[in-house]
Amino acid sequence: MRASRITTAARRGGAWAADYAYAVRQIGAGLIRPAPEWATSGATSGTQVPVLLIPGIYESWRFLEPLAERLLDAGHPVHVVRELGLNHRSVRSGADMVAANLRTLAAREVVLVAHSKGGLIGKQVLLDRADGVTYGAQAGAGDARPGPRVLGLVAVNTPFRGSAYATFMPVRAVRALSPRALRALAEQRAVDAQITSLYTSWDPHIPGGSELLTARNVQVPAVGHFRILGDRHTQDAIVAAVRSYQEG
Numbered sequence: 001m002r003a004s005r006i007t008t009a010a011r012r013g014g015a016w017a018a019d020y021a022y023a024v025r026q027i028g029a030g031l032i033r034p035a036p037e038w039a040t041s042g043a044t045s046g047t048q049v050p051v052l053l054i055p056g057i058y059e060s061w062r063f064l065e066p067l068a069e070r071l072l073d074a075g076h077p078v079h080v081v082r083e084l085g086l087n088h089r090s091v092r093s094g095a096d097m098v099a100a101n102l103r104t105l106a107a108r109e110v111v112l113v114a115h116s117k118g119g120l121i122g123k124q125v126l127l128d129r130a131d132g133v134t135y136g137a138q139a140g141a142g143d144a145r146p147g148p149r150v151l152g153l154v155a156v157n158t159p160f161r162g163s164a165y166a167t168f169m170p171v172r173a174v175r176a177l178s179p180r181a182l183r184a185l186a187e188q189r190a191v192d193a194q195i196t197s198l199y200t201s202w203d204p205h206i207p208g209g210s211e212l213l214t215a216r217n218v219q220v221p222a223v224g225h226f227r228i229l230g231d232r233h234t235q236d237a238i239v240a241a242v243r244s245y246q247e248g
Helices: 002-032 037-041 061-073 091-104 117-130 164-168 183-187 232-246
Strands: 051-054 109-115 149-156 195-202 216-223
Touching (some): 037 061, 051 061, 051 091, 051 117, 117 195, 149 232
Parallel strands (some): 195 216
16 A cells, blocks of 8 residues: 555656646747747638637746647637736736637637636636626726627636645735635636536646536546646547537
């Protein structure tokens, strides 16, 4: 039994190190490489349902580039929210920015695809829509166009019930992801059925897991919090989840 625990700990330690190595490489690549043509020109094309990406905390949209490229290859136009920056503001503020961005899209329908904290922002957007909040109104936009219909949210490794680890972090933006801070959002379940929660078998940042009772829950055969975004099999699962909304 003890040997088994040691083996599990060793495997998780290795996975943790590989997870952070991926994150560092991805951040470095985003700083060094020029932005891709599809993002700078805005000329995304494709015949499938458009996707709007929402990154996690302290992630820019460029952190999600590998996933964006996979979605583009599958025929999905991809849009990003540059105004989020490193996404360290509140969930409410992030939802307002996403809402204002949605209002500018020339599309009839869209699916939100988010990582980690981005899934909380996506859920807030869905709740606002259900409550009749006009996209862009919270951000002070003068145009009252509602924007495209949001078919659903594919959330990857999102702490819907918060993360116990966040409680002890000295950074305010991270503490805002604790179970206590997110209790009110977690208790609002009206839109959970519109969410696909996709998560790994072990996430070092979310000990309580990402499962949502009435959502579409998909566990992928991978471990970690960040590396999942660059894993081909996981990317395929995300594409399939997006496509499921398009197909009704």
